[in-house]
Amino acid sequence: MKIYEQSLSGWGRYPVLNCKTTDVFYPLNDITSFHEQHSFTLRGLGRSYGDASLGTDNSLVIQTQGLNKMLSFDKKSGVISALAGVTLEEIIETVVPHGWFLPVCPGTRFVTLGGAVASNIHGKNHHHTGAINRFVQELEIITEKGPCICSPSKNTDLLNATCGGLGQTGFIQSVTLNLKKIETAYIKARLIKVKNFEEAIHVSKDLDSQYEHAVAWLDGIAKGSHMGRGILMLGNHAELCNLPDSKKKHPLKNEWKRIWTLPPVFPEWLLNSTHVGLFNSAYYHKMIGNEQNHLLNFETWFFPLDILSNWNRLYGKKGFIQYQFVIPAENAEKGIKQVLECLAKNKLPYFLAVLKRVREDNVSLPFAVPGFTLALDISLKYSHVFNVLNELDSLVLDNGGRLYLTKDARLSPATFRKMVPEYESWVHVVRKYNPNKKFASLLSKRLEM
Amino acid sequence: MKTNDNFSNKPPILIIGATSGIAHAFSLEAAKKGHPLILAGRDLKKIQLTATDLEIRTDANIMACLSFDALKHEDHFTFMTKVLQHAPELEGCFVACGVMFDQKQCESDFSLTLETITCNYLGMVSILNLLANHFEKKKKGFISCVTSVAGDRGRQSNYIYGSSKAAMNAYLEGLRNRLFSSHVLVQTVKAGPTDTPMTKGMKNLPFLAPPETLAKDIWKAILQKKDIVYTPRIWQYLMLIINHIPEWFFKRMKL
Numbered sequence: 001m002k003i004y005e006q007s008l009s010g011w012g013r014y015p016v017l018n019c020k021t022t023d024v025f026y027p028l029n030d031i032t033s034f035h036e037q038h039s040f041t042l043r044g045l046g047r048s049y050g051d052a053s054l055g056t057d058n059s060l061v062i063q064t065q066g067l068n069k070m071l072s073f074d075k076k077s078g079v080i081s082a083l084a085g086v087t088l089e090e091i092i093e094t095v096v097p098h099g100w101f102l103p104v105c106p107g108t109r110f111v112t113l114g115g116a117v118a119s120n121i122h123g124k125n126h127h128h129t130g131a132i133n134r135f136v137q138e139l140e141i142i143t144e145k146g147p148c149i150c151s152p153s154k155n156t157d158l159l160n161a162t163c164g165g166l167g168q169t170g171f172i173q174s175v176t177l178n179l180k181k182i183e184t185a186y187i188k189a190r191l192i193k194v195k196n197f198e199e200a201i202h203v204s205k206d207l208d209s210q211y212e213h214a215v216a217w218l219d220g221i222a223k224g225s226h227m228g229r230g231i232l233m234l235g236n237h238a239e240l241c242n243l244p245d246s247k248k249k250h251p252l253k254n255e256w257k258r259i260w261t262l263p264p265v266f267p268e269w270l271l272n273s274t275h276v277g278l279f280n281s282a283y284y285h286k287m288i289g290n291e292q293n294h295l296l297n298f299e300t301w302f303f304p305l306d307i308l309s310n311w312n313r314l315y316g317k318k319g320f321i322q323y324q325f326v327i328p329a330e331n332a333e334k335g336i337k338q339v340l341e342c343l344a345k346n347k348l349p350y351f352l353a354v355l356k357r358v359r360e361d362n363v364s365l366p367f368a369v370p371g372f373t374l375a376l377d378i379s380l381k382y383s384h385v386f387n388v389l390n391e392l393d394s395l396v397l398d399n400g401g402r403l404y405l406t407k408d409a410r411l412s413p414a415t416f417r418k419m420v421p422e423y424e425s426w427v428h429v430v431r432k433y434n435p436n437k438k439f440a441s442l443l444s445k446r447l448e449m
Numbered sequence: 450m451k452t453n454d455n456f457s458n459k460p461p462i463l464i465i466g467a468t469s470g471i472a473h474a475f476s477l478e479a480a481k482k483g484h485p486l487i488l489a490g491r492d493l494k495k496i497q498l499t500a501t502d503l504e505i506r507t508d509a510n511i512m513a514c515l516s517f518d519a520l521k522h523e524d525h526f527t528f529m530t531k532v533l534q535h536a537p538e539l540e541g542c543f544v545a546c547g548v549m550f551d552q553k554q555c556e557s558d559f560s561l562t563l564e565t566i567t568c569n570y571l572g573m574v575s576i577l578n579l580l581a582n583h584f585e586k587k588k589k590g591f592i593s594c595v596t597s598v599a600g601d602r603g604r605q606s607n608y609i610y611g612s613s614k615a616a617m618n619a620y621l622e623g624l625r626n627r628l629f630s631s632h633v634l635v636q637t638v639k640a641g642p643t644d645t646p647m648t649k650g651m652k653n654l655p656f657l658a659p660p661e662t663l664a665k666d667i668w669k670a671i672l673q674k675k676d677i678v679y680t681p682r683i684w685q686y687l688m689l690i691i692n693h694i695p696e697w698f699f700k701r702m703k704l
């Protein structure tokens with residue numbers, strides 16, 4: 001086993017840290033004899049934004065990308081089992097030709113199964129379907145005490161603490177997932193222009209029960225009465241009868257688009273409010289009329305950002321934070337307004353905001369509560385960012401909301417505990433299986449877990 | 450470009466070192482084209498995991514998983530017999546096993562140097578001699594063997610490994626010469642640095658190619674009956690330059 005130093009960061013490229021690292025390629029039987037280490041940090045593809053997959057001074061980062069073998073796939077019942085390093089892209093490539101699809105898709109397909117479960121990822125269908133934990137049939141987890149199988153009928157406490165547990169309960173070695181049946185690889189999409197975020201919330205509330213997928217893209221630059229103007233995107237998986245004849249022959253065909261790469265150094269001044277304002281405005285006005293209907297292939301619908309492999313470099317060397325929070329339905333409009341106003345008051349631009357309605361998460365350390373979540377990409381080149389984000393934390397907290405930890409890099413332990421009263425009972429299960437805190441990360445250290 | 454599929458009746462292919470990153474990608478490519486595979490490697494459990502994975506991803510037909518250790522020359526004859534029991538019609542073989550240790554450690558610990566040469570050269574010669582006899586008799590087939598761009602010139606940072614690959618290059622050249630009249634393709638695959646378990650954690654590598662790129666290149670080169678392939682393609686041009694650096698200058702370089 002090679003152990004080496006590597007400079008690591010999450011997708012937001014903040015913080016960047018030298019970590020002691022190793023790789024696994026085949027299943028392990030037990031982790032503690034694996035190496036004499038103080039503790040272990042698990043890392044998949046590093047698509048969490050902040051410090052969730054970074055090591056601490058005395059932890060060994062175990063990279064799971066090499067753990068990439070599929071274990072079984074029942075084409076009749078749509079159940080797939082694979083080692084934790086298999087990516088969502090690989091799952092899609094394997095199952096789509098047989099008429100199955102991932103039950104939950106995040107905004108990128110470059111995520112490992114282990115990472116997806118550990119973050120309890122959600123997608124555009126959260127309001128309808130919930131997060132990925134609802135589809136986990138079984139996990140094999142290596143805890144301090146050895147390998148442990150958990151499922152909705154066995155060791156459920158471990159299952160519920162692991163989904164969304166950010167690697168703190170142990171090393172997820174394999175995942176068995178129930179897939180979703182599809183007839184075609186297309187999405188019937190309906191796009192509706194919204195004048196501001198309030199309208200986005202209202203239209204969303206009225207319409208999204210008819211759609212499995214619903215998300216609103218909001219322009220972060222537009223000011224005044226245009227604040228939060230955007231496009232609400234609603235969609236359902238298309239059925240065979242929805243396809244034009246030209247597509248009926250190969251309804252499950254999927255060919256990924258070519259992926260582009262930005263040069264390693266990208267001048268950060270290129271990404272500024274003027275440029276993004278122009279882009280957003282063009283994007284908004286490109287849509288003619290107030291409503292459009294399209295038949296989109298699933299790549300365009302689910303993974304529009306994946307076309308640029310390293311778009312995170314647009315934010316330059318200092319990186320960025322994705323501030324994603326959820327606010328309960330009753331406070332959503334008020335809370336989101338306060339947050340956007342606070343950003344405007346502090347002249348802190350965000351380029352893009354993604355708004356969507358969510359239902360509750362039934363796991364021990366939940367992110368979503370029934371309400372609305374908003375995700376804002378904020379550049380770290382402004383010196384006052386951290387102060388403003390602290391202000392936002394108080395607003396979110398006052399409105400009964402909380403942050404999505406897999407995107408976080410700076411929340412304080414005190415605020416975290418206030419936001420997440422479930423923490424105590426979750427950590428109790430974590431310690432039941434890992435009394436010696438063998439699994440840790442920079443995030444768990446920062447949040448004093 | 451003309452890519453005649455000469456193996457249209459889809460004869461079986463033997464993959465030696467089937468757990469390797471490059472071999473896994475190549476197996477996927479071959480299985481997608483409908484070729485049955487025999488997978489061989491030193492750890493049967495890992496090989497079986499690889500077989501299941503290939504079956505799930507491509508509906509591959511895995512005829513057998515066999516254990517093969519490059520270091521155990523004495524077992525190679527029995528291994529070959531088993532291969533031919535499973536696939537008397539064997540028409541192709543892809544070889545991708547090898548080890549690469551840290552050069553400095555090889556310099557101070559001869560056992561590592563010995564393993565490098567035994568695995569990467571002697572072991573390959575031992576099994577390829579047997580395979581060559583089979584294909585020579587059949588008067589058709591291919592042997593595609595992964596060596597490395599590191600075999601083209603000896604560099605202070607990696608010449609133990611590099612020389613084991615250089616020896617393979619010369620061996621394959623000779624074998625190609627011998628089997629030419631028997632219509633057997635002997636292909637030398639000079640691979641550049643690739644993202645596989647072998648290169649994890651290695652510093653100072655220029656860039657790592659995805660194994661899928663190599664697999665596609667190699668498959669195409671087999672169909673085109675190419676004797677020597679550099680993959681990814683850029684290495685053909687880079688090595689053209691590097692191979693022309695005169696020795697008096699090369700020896701002064703920090704490579």
Ligand SMILES: Cc1cc2nc3c(=O)[nH]c(=O)nc-3n(C[C@H](O)[C@H](O)[C@H](O)COP(=O)(O)OP(=O)(O)OC[C@H]3O[C@@H](n4cnc5c(N)ncnc54)[C@H](O)[C@@H]3O)c2cc1C
Pocket residue numbers: 011041042043044045046047048049052053064084085105106107108110111112113114115116118119120121122123124166167168170171172173305406407441
């Ligand atoms: C462009 C983009 C869009 C995104 N969109 C969404 C979205 O729509 N919805 C959403 O929910 N998320 C989204 N994300 C976040 C992403 O889905 C999650 O952060 C996911 O966990 C990343 O997976 P990874 O394999 O990269 O894991 P990493 O980032 O490497 O790790 C994430 C966490 O999982 C833990 N972990 C990883 N592997 C294991 C394992 N085998 N066992 C135990 N713990 C493990 C790590 O310790 C860490 O805490 C997006 C990210 C990007 C970059």
Ligand SMILES: NC(=O)c1ccc[n+]([C@@H]2O[C@H](COP(=O)([O-])OP(=O)(O)OC[C@H]3O[C@@H](n4cnc5c(N)ncnc54)[C@H](OP(=O)(O)O)[C@@H]3O)[C@@H](O)[C@H]2O)c1
Pocket residue numbers: 466467468469470471472490491492495517518519520545546547548549568595596597598639640641642643644645646647648
């Ligand atoms: N990666 C590169 O940058 C690169 C560049 C040029 C050439 N190559 C060559 O490409 C080939 C494949 O390597 P890779 O990059 O795919 O690396 P890899 O994944 O590490 O594969 C090495 C393979 O060799 C096998 N092996 C090692 N010792 C063996 C033995 N004694 N008997 C049988 N099998 C043995 C390994 O088996 P286990 O899985 O059981 O360990 C593994 O399957 C090697 O010949 C390598 O030298 C690699």
